[in-house]
Amino acid sequence: MPKADQIILIGGSAGSYNLIVDIIEALPLVFKPAIVVIIHRNPKYSTRIEELLSNRLNRTILQATDKEAILSNTIYFAGPGYHLLVEPDHTFSLDLSDFIQFSRPSIDVLFESAADSYGKECVGFLLSGANKDGTNGLLHIQYQGGKVYVQSPDEALIATMPESAIDVNKEATVYNNQEILSYFSRLK
Amino acid sequence: MVKLTTSLISFAELEEIVVLLQNASGFDFSGYSKSSLKRRIQRIMDLERMDVVDLKNAIINVESFQGFLINEITVNVTEMFRDPKYYATLVSEVFPYLETYPRLKFWSAGCSTGEEVYSLAILLEEYGLYNRSFIYGTDINSVVLETARKAIYPLKKIKTYSENYIASGAKNSLSDYYTARYDAAIINADIRKNILFSQHNLVSDYTFNEFQFISCRNVLIYFDLELQKKVFDLFYESLSEFGFLCLGSKERLVNHDIISKFKVINKEFNIYQKIK
Numbered sequence: 001m002p003k004a005d006q007i008i009l010i011g012g013s014a015g016s017y018n019l020i021v022d023i024i025e026a027l028p029l030v031f032k033p034a035i036v037v038i039i040h041r042n043p044k045y046s047t048r049i050e051e052l053l054s055n056r057l058n059r060t061i062l063q064a065t066d067k068e069a070i071l072s073n074t075i076y077f078a079g080p081g082y083h084l085l086v087e088p089d090h091t092f093s094l095d096l097s098d099f100i101q102f103s104r105p106s107i108d109v110l111f112e113s114a115a116d117s118y119g120k121e122c123v124g125f126l127l128s129g130a131n132k133d134g135t136n137g138l139l140h141i142q143y144q145g146g147k148v149y150v151q152s153p154d155e156a157l158i159a160t161m162p163e164s165a166i167d168v169n170k171e172a173t174v175y176n177n178q179e180i181l182s183y184f185s186r187l188k
Numbered sequence: 189m190v191k192l193t194t195s196l197i198s199f200a201e202l203e204e205i206v207v208l209l210q211n212a213s214g215f216d217f218s219g220y221s222k223s224s225l226k227r228r229i230q231r232i233m234d235l236e237r238m239d240v241v242d243l244k245n246a247i248i249n250v251e252s253f254q255g256f257l258i259n260e261i262t263v264n265v266t267e268m269f270r271d272p273k274y275y276a277t278l279v280s281e282v283f284p285y286l287e288t289y290p291r292l293k294f295w296s297a298g299c300s301t302g303e304e305v306y307s308l309a310i311l312l313e314e315y316g317l318y319n320r321s322f323i324y325g326t327d328i329n330s331v332v333l334e335t336a337r338k339a340i341y342p343l344k345k346i347k348t349y350s351e352n353y354i355a356s357g358a359k360n361s362l363s364d365y366y367t368a369r370y371d372a373a374i375i376n377a378d379i380r381k382n383i384l385f386s387q388h389n390l391v392s393d394y395t396f397n398e399f400q401f402i403s404c405r406n407v408l409i410y411f412d413l414e415l416q417k418k419v420f421d422l423f424y425e426s427l428s429e430f431g432f433l434c435l436g437s438k439e440r441l442v443n444h445d446i447i448s449k450f451k452v453i454n455k456e457f458n459i460y461q462k463i464k
Contacts, residue, residue: 052262052336066409066438067416082409082438085223088199094409094438097228097263113223116199142190 001071004034005092006121007114008187011107011128011137013040015157019177020127024057024075026185033123033187036064036076036084038102038110040129043081050077064092078105085113101133111137120145125180127151129161135168142171149183152176195233201240202226208247213254215328216391217261219415228261259331263410267345268303268362269352270405271437274457275311276357281453282432283315285461286400292321293399296425297390298407299325302336303349308403309379310365314358318382324397326388336385339375346373390419395426402427406436413443420446424462433460 012020020037027035041049054061064076070090078084083095084105100106107126111134115122124141126134128151137150150172153159166172175183197205199222206217233243246253269275271336292312296305305325312318323448328331328420341349346366353362366373388396390407402423408416423433424446434449435458441447450460 065440067413067443073393079438083224085221085227087221087223090443093224095221095224095227095263096265097224098265109227113227115225116196116226128423136194139192142197143192143196169190 001073004032004070004072004122006033007070007086007118008033008035008123008125008143009111009137009141010035010037010125010127011036011039011111011115011134012127012130013103013107013131013133013158013161015128015130016151019151019180020054021057022177022181023158023184024053024059024061026181027075028185029059029064030073031187032072034070034072034074034076036070036078036086036110036114038078038084040105040133041080042073057177066092066094068092078110080105083109085109086117087113088094088117090117101131103131103133106138107134108140112140115144115146116142118144118146122146124148126162126165128156128158130158131160133163134161135165138165138172139169142169148172149175149180151180194241195227195230197230197240199226199231202229205229205240205244205247208244209254209257210245213258215254215258215389215391219391219412219418220410221412224262224263224410228263232260236451255330259329261426262327262329262332264300264301264329264332265406266300266342267352268307268349269356269358270304270307271457272352272355272357274324274434274437275307277454277457278434279311279315279357281365282401282434282436282459283317285430285432286317287315289400290320292317292401294321294323294401295397295403296323296325297388297402297404297423299327299333299336300329301332301341302339302385303341304403304405304454305336305383305385306339306365306375306379307353309383310353310362311380313365314360314453318379319411321382322384324382324399325385328387328391330387333385333387334453339380340372341375343368343371343373390422391415395422397426398428399426399431400428401434403434405434406439408435408439417444417446420444424449427462429462431462433462434458435460
């Protein structure tokens with residue numbers, strides 16, 4: 001698999017998990033970008049999300065590892081306990097620096113570094129959640145020329161995260177769940 | 189147009205700052221992972237309310253700023269008995285080998301404020317190995333080493349450390365090894381005795397001894413593959429035959445040829461033994 005020329009980021013927290021599963025199910029088998037999912041998870045419990053989803057959805061879902069190339073047609077999850085960053089040579093790196101928005105991994109950290117590294121080829125989705133992580137990250141993606149989408153607060157189980165992003169970033173596109181799923185099902 | 193609320197520098201500006209810092213201070217950050225380094229520098233610019241011109245100016249013209257910057261750039265997150273199961277694994281899979289040596293030398297590379305060094309010392313004490321052991325703790329950052337030498341930690345942190353210690357399957361209570369007063373605790377002198385902390389830069393400094401055990405946990409994630417290779421070579425040269433190398437839980441030797449000279453002792457915690 002070649003390195004991905006485009007990266008699609010999905011950030012979520014409380015109340016986003018089911019939609020993320022639906023998104024992965026909606027994806028076609030072959031698509032060009034890399035997809036990176038980041039959800040807040042507690043490092044004290046080994047959740048094995050990647051393994052569970054890989055088995056359940058019958059497709060390969062990887063945990064992003066340090067210094068690994070970001071590949072086309074691949075779904076990654078950010079692991080617990082470390083910030084996940086994207087490098088300008090389109091590899092991942094990990095970082096144990098301070099919590100951002102009470103979170104590590106933080107959505108802002110991933111989104112900002114991916115925006116800086118992929119420019120207009122970076123797309124960000126922000127879903128349901130109970131804090132403000134992701135707001136700055138989406139701003140960064142737009143600043144670098146990428147596109148950003150926010151789950152409609154009406155449909156988000158916990159609206160704090162989408163509301164915060166829309167509040168700060170008036171130009172963000174607000175999608176309901178159906179529109180989000182349709183975006184991913186039409187991905188090439 | 190979108191407006192950012194935090195500092196942003198480009199990767200080209202980052203390169204310029206790295207070169208400037210190298211010329212002005214001799215510290216070479218060119219092998220560091222770029223995005224993480226960029227974040228750290230942007231954070232300092234936010235804290236100090238500097239733009240990139242101010243920053244470059246301060247690097248060249250403000251004498252104390254270089255030291256400040258180098259200490260702020262490095263990440264210093266550590267805990268006593270962090271990853272408790274790692275310590276349990278040391279006891280079950282590494283200590284039986286170490287018991288066969290008459291003298292033991294340990295190197296904790298990138299030891300930050302010293303918690304890992306004291307954790308190791310406590311464990312060695314509990315298994316009757318500490319009297320024949322000496323631990324070197326090194327870091328690039330002179331400020332954290334001062335804290336490490338003092339061995340005084342806030343009681344708030346000690347609470348987490350105690351939980352970690354218990355989770356590692358420990359024999360005693362962590363309070364057997366420190367003395368608390370007001371809101372801080374000092375590690376007891378009999379644990380502090382066989383330890384030396386000193387400054388060492390993995391990027392530019394050479395080996396300084398031969399060790400039976402080297403731990404370097406959560407340092408290599410900040411380095412690119414090329415610098416990782418250089419550091420692995422340094423560790424290889426610094427290890428005695430059948431010596432152990434312990435990395436962080438996300439740091440693996442797999443990307444490097446040198447793995448052929450090591451045996452994997454534990455995959456989950458990335459514990460390796462030099463065999464060639």
